[in-house]
Amino acid sequence: MNKLIDKLYETCTLSPEEYKMLIDSRSPELSEYLFEKARKVRIDNYGKDVYIRGLIEFTNYCRNDCLYCGIRRSNLNAERYRLSKEQILDCCAAGYDLGFRTFVLQGGEDGYYTDEKMIDIIRTIKKNYPDCAVTLSMGEKSYETYKAFYDAGADRYLLRHETADAGHYGKLHPVTMSLETRKQCLYNLKQIGYQVGCGFMVGSPFQTTDCLVEDLQFIKELSPHMVGIGPFIPHHETPFADMKAGTLELTLFLLGMIRLILPTVLLPATTALGTIHPKGRELGILAGANVVMPNLSPTNVRKKYMLYDNKICMGDEAAECRYCLQKRMESIGYQISVTRGDHKSVL
Ligand code: SAM
């Protein structure tokens, strides 16, 4: 099996059968071999820098009803909130002082934030912090809306495809949503000029190795600048409350594989990974990841943006999260980079 990893390292791709074989024959030794290669590729491209993104969870209202998500529309027990423009700008100000040069505005699909309101928010952030990147993660929009946000100054967009298998997609989402639309959004974002991120949950209900193979093939085909993967973690107020969480081990293995498939990709060690294991984010970096996304949201709303149970960093001030992650990265010999942390292709 080491040979398959060598092949992936050298050619950045495998056949579907080979991907499947590699995933299904995982072992601690094979993982260690993969992570060594993944670290080498990561260090060749980005050194030992870890890019930080200040995550601002600006609304937990959502018109969608994704079966896995704690802020889905049908969760009537979720206490809903929205941040005002001023509150968002306060988060940016605090983040800027802490060295953040990327702000990620993430939220549910909330009609309250009209295109006009968003354009105003994006323009103001870019005017106040011209040396910062703005990343949006607010779901599916029309080509025109994505274009208007881009023209207002947004640099990047995160939209996980969630699963590249249409049948699996249908089991995770209501019939009103489709994989085709999701993929079209990603191609539109890329065409407009955004640095684009797709991604999926590891161990989501009904996921098979074949689904993962399709995910890896789709990632190669789209060739995004960023890939966000993290374990699925059940939320007690969703239809998937009793489902099993994804594992640390498989998530790390896939991080390593994705690093070899897209050597220069921006790959976060996610909060979900830190939630299922106390050293999840450190292990993610050691498996090939190169980004962490500490929370900049006001502490009084943190508990309300509960996508899954037991999410970490709930009570921590932005500064605590920032320095906690710095220490964690230093403990494994890596350092936080106080830059925008763009993809290599745009440097
Ligand atoms: N509304 C935007 C969207 O759909 O892209 C952004 C917010 S959405 C809550 C962000 C991501 O959270 C989703 O893409 C999904 O992969 C992840 N997520 C939601 N529920 C989760 C769960 N139970 N476990 C792990 N990740 C989850």
Ligand code: FES
């Ligand atoms: Fe938030 Fe460690 S990253 S407290």
